[in-house]
Amino acid sequence: MYFNSLDFALFLPIVFILYWFVTNKNLKLQNALLVVASYVFYGWWDWRFLSLIVFSSLVDYTIGLQLNHTAQPSKRKLLLWSSILVNLGFLGFFKYYNFFIDSFVEAFSFFGSPIQPNTLDIILPVGISFYTFQTLSYTIDVYKRKLEPTRDIVSFFAFVSFFPQLVAGPIERATHLLPQFYKKRKFHYSQAVDGCRQILWGFFKKVVIADNCAEYANQIFNNSAEHSGSTLLMGALFFTFQIYGDFSGYSDIAIGTSRLFGFDLKQNFAFPYFSRDIAEFWRRWHISLSTWFRDYLYIPLGGSQGGTWMKVRNTFIIFLVSGFWHGANWTFIIWGFLNALYFLPLLLAKRNRTHLNVVAQDSKLPSIIELVQMGLTFGLTVIAWVFFRAESVTHAVTYLKGLFSSSLLSLPTIRPTNLLVLILFFIGIEWIGRRQHYAIEVLLLKQSRVIRWAFYMIIIAIIFVFSSDNQQEFIYFQF
Amino acid sequence: MKRFLFTLLSFFIIFFLLEKASWYFINKAPEKEHDRRLEKIVAGSFNKDLIIIGSSRGVNNILACQLEDETGLSSYNLSYKGVDILFQLFILETYLKFNPSPKKVLLLLDHKHTFAKGNPLFFRDDLLFPFSKYNYINNKLIARGKRNYGSKIFGLLRLNRKDFSTKKKKVLPNEVLTDCGSMPNPIKRPITLEYQDEKLIYQVNNENPKKIEAFKAIQKLCQTNNIKLITVFPPNYKAFDFGFMKRFNQLNNSENSVIIYDTLNPIYKNESIYFDESHLIRDGAKIFTSEISEFINSNK
Numbered sequence: 134m135y136f137n138s139l140d141f142a143l144f145l146p147i148v149f150i151l152y153w154f155v156t157n158k159n160l161k162l163q164n165a166l167l168v169v170a171s172y173v174f175y176g177w178w179d180w181r182f183l184s185l186i187v188f189s190s191l192v193d194y195t196i197g198l199q200l201n202h203t204a205q206p207s208k209r210k211l212l213l214w215s216s217i218l219v220n221l222g223f224l225g226f227f228k229y230y231n232f233f234i235d236s237f238v239e240a241f242s243f244f245g246s247p248i249q250p251n252t253l254d255i256i257l258p259v260g261i262s263f264y265t266f267q268t269l270s271y272t273i274d275v276y277k278r279k280l281e282p283t284r285d286i287v288s289f290f291a292f293v294s295f296f297p298q299l300v301a302g303p304i305e306r307a308t309h310l311l312p313q314f315y316k317k318r319k320f321h322y323s324q325a326v327d328g329c330r331q332i333l334w335g336f337f338k339k340v341v342i343a344d345n346c347a348e349y350a351n352q353i354f355n356n357s358a359e360h361s362g363s364t365l366l367m368g369a370l371f372f373t374f375q376i377y378g379d380f381s382g383y384s385d386i387a388i389g390t391s392r393l394f395g396f397d398l399k400q401n402f403a404f405p406y407f408s409r410d411i412a413e414f415w416r417r418w419h420i421s422l423s424t425w426f427r428d429y430l431y432i433p434l435g436g437s438q439g440g441t442w443m444k445v446r447n448t449f450i451i452f453l454v455s456g457f458w459h460g461a462n463w464t465f466i467i468w469g470f471l472n473a474l475y476f477l478p479l480l481l482a483k484r485n486r487t488h489l490n491v492v493a494q495d496s497k498l499p500s501i502i503e504l505v506q507m508g509l510t511f512g513l514t515v516i517a518w519v520f521f522r523a524e525s526v527t528h529a530v531t532y533l534k535g536l537f538s539s540s541l542l543s544l545p546t547i548r549p550t551n552l553l554v555l556i557l558f559f560i561g562i563e564w565i566g567r568r569q570h571y572a573i574e575v576l577l578l579k580q581s582r583v584i585r586w587a588f589y590m591i592i593i594a595i596i597f598v599f600s601s602d603n604q605q606e607f608i609y610f611q612f
Numbered sequence: 613m614k615r616f617l618f619t620l621l622s623f624f625i626i627f628f629l630l631e632k633a634s635w636y637f638i639n640k641a642p643e644k645e646h647d648r649r650l651e652k653i654v655a656g657s658f659n660k661d662l663i664i665i666g667s668s669r670g671v672n673n674i675l676a677c678q679l680e681d682e683t684g685l686s687s688y689n690l691s692y693k694g695v696d697i698l699f700q701l702f703i704l705e706t707y708l709k710f711n712p713s714p715k716k717v718l719l720l721l722d723h724k725h726t727f728a729k730g731n732p733l734f735f736r737d738d739l740l741f742p743f744s745k746y747n748y749i750n751n752k753l754i755a756r757g758k759r760n761y762g763s764k765i766f767g768l769l770r771l772n773r774k775d776f777s778t779k780k781k782k783v784l785p786n787e788v789l790t791d792c793g794s795m796p797n798p799i800k801r802p803i804t805l806e807y808q809d810e811k812l813i814y815q816v817n818n819e820n821p822k823k824i825e826a827f828k829a830i831q832k833l834c835q836t837n838n839i840k841l842i843t844v845f846p847p848n849y850k851a852f853d854f855g856f857m858k859r860f861n862q863l864n865n866s867e868n869s870v871i872i873y874d875t876l877n878p879i880y881k882n883e884s885i886y887f888d889e890s891h892l893i894r895d896g897a898k899i900f901t902s903e904i905s906e907f908i909n910s911n912k
Contacts, residue, residue: 139760153613325616551773590627597631597768598776600760 134177136386137340137600144174145390152394153320160317164291167314167394171296175259182258185223190293192219193268197275197282197289209276216272220265227261232461260300262458266425268293271307273429280308288314297390301383303401303421310398318395327574328392330589334573335385337592341599342559343378345552346371353547354522357532362541365532367548372522373515374556377406380419385571404567406514406560407492409506411475412485414514422458426451441481448480449473459521464529468520475513491568555595634767641742641775646783649690649793650739653703654746656710661685662908663707664793665700666720667733668693669846672891674718675901676792682905685716689793696733697726701826702752704833709748713837718904719830720844721860723853723890724814727823744770786887796894797887805849805883814855824863831865840869842908847873847880847900849889871907873900 134140148170156162176183196216203209271292274280283289292311298304353360353368360368381402388398405417415423427436434447449470456469479485492507493499499507516533523529566572577585642651652658662685664674670691680687690703704717725733737758744750744759750770753759763769786797834841843864845857852875864870873880885896892900 139762142762320613320616322613322616326619329620586623586626589623590630593627594631594634594768597762597766598771598773600769 134174136383136390137336140177144170145393149393160315161287163318164285164287164314167291167296168287168294171291171294171299174296175294175299178259179256185258185261186264186294187290189220189223189265189268190290192216193272193293194283194286194289196272198284200272200275201282213272213276217269220269224261224265227256227258229461263302263304264293264299266304266422267307270304270425270429271311274307280311283311283315285315295391295396297387297394297396298398301380301387302419303384303387303399304425305398305421306425310396313396320395324392324395328389330573331385331389331392331571333389333589333592333596334571335382335387335389336596338378338382338385338559340382340596341378341555343375343382345549345555345599346375346378349547349549349552350375350522354524354532357528357535360535361543361546362536362538363543363545364547365536366541367545369515369519369522369532369536373406373511373518374559376518376521377402378559388571400570403570404491404563404572406511407507407564407567408510409488409492409503410479410484410510411472411513412479413488414510415472415476416489422455426455430454444480445477448476452476463526464520464523467526467529468517471517471520475517494568628766631766631768634771635745637775638745638767638770641745641771644780645742646781646787647739647789649789650703650706650749651743651746653690653706654710654743654748658688658707658711659686660688660711660714662687662716662718663714664689664691664718664720665703666691666718666844667695667700667722668891669722670718670720671793671795672786672797672887673846673897673900674720674794674844674904675790675796675894675897676794677790678898678901679905679908680792682902683908685908687792689795691720691793692736692739693787693795694733695736695739697722697823697826697830699735699739701830701833702735704830706748708833708837713839716840716842716908717830717834718842718844720846721856723845723848724812724856726856727819727827727859729818729820741772742775794897796897797891798894800884800886800893801888803888805886805889807881807883808850808889811851812853812855814853814859816859827863831868835865835867841865842869842871844904845870845872846890847892847896849881849883849886869907869911871904874903 134144148166151166151170152163156166172183172186175186193216196212199212200209203212271280271289275282288311291314292305292307295305295310350368350371353364354372357365357368384401388401391398399421401419401421403417403420405414408414408417431447431451434450435443436447437444439447452469452473453466454469456465456467456472459465459468476485479487492503519532519536520526520529523532562576563572566574566576569575577588642648645651662676662679662683664670664676664679664687666674668691671689671693674689674691676687676689679685690707692699692703700719707714722733735756737753737756740749740753740758744753744763747764750759750763754761754763760769785799787795789795831841833839843860845852852872857872879885879896879899885892885899887893887896
């Protein structure tokens with residue numbers, strides 16, 4: 134079920150009413166309702182996928198309990214690896230099987246020994262990359278004794294399948310989300326209103342910014358050979374805003390919806406396009422995934438503890454794995470590699486933790502230096518996104534060649550004024566709200582209700598009008 | 613909780629009332645259109661003896677006013693550029709729903725493209741958008757997944773970005789609507805055409821089954837409403853497509869009349885009457901329309 138569908142518009146109020154009015158007196162029943170609702174939400178795509186999530190939840194629940202009963206290190210390690218193998222095995226099969234087969238075939242053909250490919254017609258279960266990482270975090274934390282395993286199977290199943298963030302994150306840690314299922318939730322007016330505000334902004338990002346940028350980005354990327362450098366630049370910019378609006382919009386809707394049910398999810402995006410260097414960008418983009426890789430991959434590999442070589446090696450590993458996590462295509466791997474390259478000078482110069490605060494923390498506008506830094510960082514990410522969006526590495530390279538040609542200085546043939554105005558409005562609101570969790574968190578809160586409601590109604594009106602033009606799926610569902 | 617629900621409800625009631633202002637733009641949208649034939653169909657403004665449905669070949673190549681003069685049958689051209697047979701079926705269904713049945717329907721075929729999958733012809737939803745103030749049109753858009761069910765309640769969901777523009781849409785010289793609905797091409801396109809003489813092979817496996825069904829539905833509609841269906845093969849600046857003709861004959865009900873342009877007439881091999889390889893200019897359209905009139909007069 135998509136957030137931007139009529140199905141969800143009916144589903145959400147029904148679950149909300151049952152949750153707060155029917156099951157509110159019994160915590161177990163309330164959690165059970167969340168499990169059922171989440172399975173309905175997930176099964177709406179394809180009920181067969183439910184078996185995977187149920188199996189994955191059962192495996193990690195059982196292994197968690199076993200880990201608690203076992204003190205023997207070798208047995209504990211075996212249990213941990215069992216969980217890793219089962220979870221990554223599913224992920225590997227559904228997401229990467231065909232990629233590996235194709236890559237082997239290509240490699241053999243390259244060396245003059247062509248072989249017949251044996252690919253399978255596999256459908257990627259929605260959100261598998263997200264919930265796999267979420268359940269893995271539970272088992273690893275239990276293994277590391279950072280978390281007591283749960284005996285409450287309903288809470289555990291609710292934690293794995295919690296519908297607002299099930300299919301595209303934020304990837305929650307068991308240490309943060311699971312305990313929230315143990316405690317009785319209370320309804321707070323301010324929390325619910327705040328949730329609605331965040332949902333509203335999420336829809337604006339998705340429906341108005343992302344979907345409309347997608348229309349032009351697709352048009353330009355799909356016929357890139359026919360366009361001038363300046364139009365290709367527009368295409369890359371449209372995709373840059375599309376991916377941000379799409380993914381951070383989803384996160385906002387997920388976090389806002391969770392707040393309606395009394396849950397607190399972690400911030401997933403912190404205005405990444407206002408970053409002053411790539412290190413800051415990666416502290417602000419898809420935070421739940423970046424921190425997951427940091428805690429469960431980078432640090433176990435030695436993190437920044439070893440010498441320079443080890444730091445460089447570990448950095449490249451997490452960026453490459455992160456690229457590969459996004460999809461079974463060389464374009465994603467090169468996207469990860471490119472980001473690692475961007476990161477390298479900062480790492481070597483020990484300047485990767487220079488910008489830990491918010492840009493222009495105490496002023497309304499950035500300084501000239503900050504503006505230049507933001508512009509450069511933004512430019513680098515735009516180039517990297519070309520690889521992320523392109524159909525193949527060759528496509529990305531020819532796209533960039535075309536972009537950096539002499540026609541870059543010509544007038545773009547595709548320049549939708551309405552959309553460009555909306556993007557500027559969007560950047561403006563995001564800049565104003567950059568110190569908050571989401572752009573309109575405190576915007577106009579000091580104003581009268583009439584002004585606030587007028588603003589929200591204008592946003593809804595824009596969403597309505599733009600939603601009727603073209604609807605697109607969330608990009609991150611494919612990951 | 614009560615406070616939250618009350619606030620939410622109040623917000624949406626006010627929004628619901630205020631958004632009704634959007635009907636100003638919805639009602640204004642048709643006024644920006646040069647081509648308002650669809651609106652006339654839905655408003656039931658027609659009472660014609662003969663209507664023409666088809667794609668650009670229909671709207672360019674047949675001069676409905678000339679046909680009216682030559683046959684004495686009141687005629688109107690309801691063909692649209694770039695549309696497929698599914699859209700043509702929609703036009704016929706809509707016409708019959710809101711207007712008295714015509715005596716004859718001319719259905720212009722697009723040769724190998726008539727039943728083919730994909731482009732260049734498709735169901736042009738963009739032609740429906742400006743007229744979504746009509747529930748019938750809006751329901752059609754909902755059925756096609758181009759609008760959501762909310763548009764039955766919220767006017768804003770019937771609007772497009774373009775509806776806020778105050779400018780009238782630009783009309784190209786070959787999109788100027790004449791009194792009887794035709795849009796003849798005034799001049800030849802500045803390109804040199806090459807007559808394609810090779811034999812074409814028709815591929816049945818490239819057919820869209822929905823388009824086949826649409827053709828059958830058009831035939832059935834005409835039959836049930838006592839309408840004489842005349843299918844028309846318009847001229848192209850290339851050899852006649854016998855492969856398509858063969859396939860067409862398998863699908864066509866033998867009671868229907870078929871007009872094939874005079875393939876032996878050398879004028880159809882003269883580049884000067886063509887706009888491009890599949891569309892005639894006005895002079896060519898006059899010749900072709902006369903041929904159709906002659907057929908109708910001799911089969912009255």
